[in-house]
Amino acid sequence: MTKRPNAKLRQALELSGMSRTEFARRVRAAALTWGEPHISPDATGVRRWLDGEIPRAPAPDIIADVISGEVGYRVTTYDLGLSDAPSTDRAILYNPSIAVTVEAVADLGRADVDRRSFLAAAPFTAVAAVGPSRDWLLSTLDQEPESGPRVRFEDVTAVKNMFGEFQKMDVLGGGGSGRLILAAYVSTHVLPLLRRTYTDDVRRALCEAASEQTYLLGWMAYDNGEHGIAQRYLVQSLRLAEESRNPALGAHVLAGMADQATLLGHPEEGRRLAQAGRAGLGKASPACMADLWALEARALARMGQTAEASRAVFRSEAEYARVQGGDEAEWATFIDPAYLHGEYAVTFRDLGQGARAEEHARQSIAHARKQNRARRGAMSHAALAVSHLQRRDLEAAHAAGLRTLSLTTQVKSTRAVEAVQDLQTRMQQVAGAHRLVADFTERARTLLAA
Secondary structure (H helix, E strand, C coil), X not given: CCCCCCHHHHHHXXXXXXXXXXXXXXXXXXXXXXXXXCCCCCHHHHHHHHCXXXXXXCHHHHHHHHHHHHHCCCCCCCCCCCCCCCCCHHHHCCCCCHHHHHHHHHHHHHHHHHCCHHHHCCCCCHHHHHHHHHHHHHHHHCCCCCCCCCXXXXXXXXXXXXXXXXXXXXXXXXXXXXXXXXXXXXXXXHHHXXXXXXXXXXXXXXXXXXXXXXXXXXXXXXXXXXXXXXXXXXXXXXXXXXXXXXXXHHHHHHXXXXXXXXXXXXXXHHHHHHHHHHHHHCCCCHHHHHHHHHHHHHHHHHCCCHHHHHHHHHHHHHHHXXXXXXXXXXXXXXXXXXXXXXXXXXHHHHCCCHHHHHHXXXXXXXHHHHHCCHHHHHHHHHHHHHHHHHCCCHHHHXXXXXXXXXXXXXXXXXXXXXXXXXXXXXXHHHHCCCHHHHXXXXXXXXXXXX
C-alpha cells in the first residue's frame, strides 16, 4: 500500500525550527535516555518518517518527547501522525529515567484533559504493580543522592500550596470533582518545571510535589471508576516519589495501589503492596503506617483470614495512636478517624462480624458528619446498613441505606455509587421482594441510572 506523506510531522518539525540532521541527533540522544541505543536515525531516516514510514515502538514516543521539548507544549504521537491515538502504554512501566517519567505523566494528562475515549478502556493489570513496588523498595532501602543542574524553591512552594486545594476538592466532592482541572494544572504548570534546570535540593522537592499531585490524579480516577488510567498515574507517582527521596510518600502511593488491587478482586496483591509500603516506610509517618495496616486488614478479610485481619486492625489503631498533630505531611491529613474507622467497618463487614462493623461505622459516620465529608459518610452508612442486614434488622438497614443514597447524590464518586449497588444486591438476597427492599430499589433507581 502506498504511504502518504506525514503532513503532521512535517508541520511540527518546521514549527520546532530544527533541521532534519539536528532532529535526528536529538532523537538519538533521547533514545539513549530511554535505554534504547539501537534507535539511531540520521537525516535519511527522518526523511522516511516524513514520507509516511511509521517507526517501531518506542521511537514514536521518543519523537513526541523531542518535539514537545522544542515547541514548549505537549504533543503526542497522535498529534504527529505516528499513531491512531495517543498512547498511555509506557505509563504502566516504571522507567529508570525521570525524563521519561515526566513525559509519561504528560501523555496521561493530555489524554485525560482531552477525554479520549480509549482512555476509559485502559485496562487494570494486577501484576503491573509487582515490578514498580519492588524497584521502589530496593531504591528506598539503598538511596544515594544524585547531583543535578536551576527552578526556585518559591516555584515549588506554589505547586505544593495548590495540592491542598485539589485534595480538598476530592475529599469533599469526590474523584469526579476537579480532576480535569488538576490534570490541566499538572500539564501546564508542574511538568514544565521538571523540564527546566534546578539545584539538587529543588529537584527533589519538585519531584515530591509532582508525585503528590500525580498520586491525587490517580486517586481521583480510581474513585471515579477509571481503574486503568488510575493505575498508570499511580505507577508514575511512585517513580517520582523515588526521585524525591521521600520514603513516606512512596509508601503512601503503594497504599493507594494496595487499595485498588483489593477492591478489584486481587487481595493477595493488595496485601503484598501494603507490606512493601511498610518495609520501605520505617518510622517516617505513623499515619501512613496506620493506613497500610488498615489496607492489609481489608485484604486479609477478603481472603477470609479472620484472626490475621483482626490483628492488622489492632496494629493500625496502635500506629494511629502515635500520630502527633502537625508532624504529618499534608497528603496524610485524610488518614483520620473518619477514614480509618470506615476501613475497619468494611473489614469486619467482609468478615461477617456485624456488631464490630456497626461499632466502627458509627464512629466513622460521626467524624465524617463533623467534617461534611459526604463520600466517606455515604460509604460508612453503606457498611452500617450491611451490618444491620447481617443481623436481619431490615428496618435499620433500610434507614441507613436511605442516608447512603442521600449522601451519594452530593458527590461525584463511582465508589459511593458502587456501595449503593452492593447494598441493593445484599438487601435483595436477604429479604427478596419485601416492601422495604422495593422502596430502596425504587429510590436508588434514579441515582443508579445517572
